[in-house]
Amino acid sequence: MLHPIERLPEDWAETLARWGEPRYRAAQVFKWIHARGVLDPDAMTDLPKRLRARLAEEGLQPTMEVALHQRAEDGTQKLLLQMGDGRAVESVLIPQGSSGAEDPVGGDEPEDGRPVTQCISTQVGCAMGCVFCASGMAGLKRQMSAAEIVSQLFVGRGLVDEGDRLRNVVFMGMGEPLHNYDAVSRALRLMFHPDGLGFGTRRVTVSTSGLIPEIARLGEDFGGKVQLAISLHVPDDERRSALMPINRRYPLSDLMKALRRYPLPKRRRITIEYTLVAGYNDELADADRLADLLKGMSAKVNLIPMNPVPDNPLGPPPWSVVEAFHDRLWDRGVSTFVRRRKGDDIAAACGQLVLAGEKKKIRVKVPVVS
Numbered sequence: 001m002l003h004p005i006e007r008l009p010e011d012w013a014e015t016l017a018r019w020g021e022p023r024y025r026a027a028q029v030f031k032w033i034h035a036r037g038v039l040d041p042d043a044m045t046d047l048p049k050r051l052r053a054r055l056a057e058e059g060l061q062p063t064m065e066v067a068l069h070q071r072a073e074d075g076t077q078k079l080l081l082q083m084g085d086g087r088a089v090e091s092v093l094i095p096q097g098s099s100g101a102e103d104p105v106g107g108d109e110p111e112d113g114r115p116v117t118q119c120i121s122t123q124v125g126c127a128m129g130c131v132f133c134a135s136g137m138a139g140l141k142r143q144m145s146a147a148e149i150v151s152q153l154f155v156g157r158g159l160v161d162e163g164d165r166l167r168n169v170v171f172m173g174m175g176e177p178l179h180n181y182d183a184v185s186r187a188l189r190l191m192f193h194p195d196g197l198g199f200g201t202r203r204v205t206v207s208t209s210g211l212i213p214e215i216a217r218l219g220e221d222f223g224g225k226v227q228l229a230i231s232l233h234v235p236d237d238e239r240r241s242a243l244m245p246i247n248r249r250y251p252l253s254d255l256m257k258a259l260r261r262y263p264l265p266k267r268r269r270i271t272i273e274y275t276l277v278a279g280y281n282d283e284l285a286d287a288d289r290l291a292d293l294l295k296g297m298s299a300k301v302n303l304i305p306m307n308p309v310p311d312n313p314l315g316p317p318p319w320s321v322v323e324a325f326h327d328r329l330w331d332r333g334v335s336t337f338v339r340r341r342k343g344d345d346i347a348a349a350c351g352q353l354v355l356a357g358e359k360k361k362i363r364v365k366v367p368v369v370s
Ligand code: SF4
Pocket: 126, 127, 128, 129, 130, 133, 134, 135, 136, 137, 173, 174, 175, 176, 208, 209, 231, 350
């Protein structure tokens, strides 16, 4: 049975019909939950008492609570969110800085305060095992439900600074979103609904390590309107497979074909995420290979100097190397941006708070650099 938070208005219409309530109440209930963020049926003042009591019986209550809340000097807020079974995931609120690099849409000035981007999780841990990633080190513990995925936004909306506005969402927290496709696609439908959170499709980015069948499904289900980001990181199969095991199943040539088939609307681009790891994927020859892969594709590259992860010997290259890589891509005609790391003082890479909480030493297999 669907959790009350993950019911769309049409699901509520069915539920209410079973309860003998008029169907028009479906929009009211949905708005209370998703537009106003009210999860206490007693506060839903325009609903009759009997319906409020029925909603309480149905288990309408928050799915998570803030177990840890850290704030960095740059305004980034990192949350550790604990769910009903005691498992925890992370979410990060990132206010747009003066560089504007974090606004995935960009360009237009906000009419009401600083735009804030929330990075959300989709799984507890992750099965993909990317060696540079704290979430990957811990393995997959369980999938998150659609109710838990959108609940992160309810929490985030309540924590943005006064005058700021939660404007963008990136599925780049713990987990591989497309490995939890059904819950993620339902969460997307909930987020886009105009009577609910009302996010525009351009303002929501799903990031994947490259699950080709689900990329096609996402393109088909949402007409290509969901912004797609690919964690590419290495421009050749041998080294990418060492860093990201998923590449063995879906090698780069197949992934590039799948991206070219993604039904992007006009003037939209796929984002290519490229984490620069010192001495591994940061040579100019790598920039050239990446430019070759992206030839003729509507794409932009985000360069991300690697976040240092405790107990992981890999790290970011010097700034001069980042700049040279960036410049080479521009010279090759590829739109490229450097994403500043935010919240360094609070360990803002995905999975780091959870790992710190587990106080585990994790062995990292460093890939052989050929
Ligand atoms: S980078 Fe993403 S896909 Fe890879 S292990 Fe981490 S969370 Fe999973």
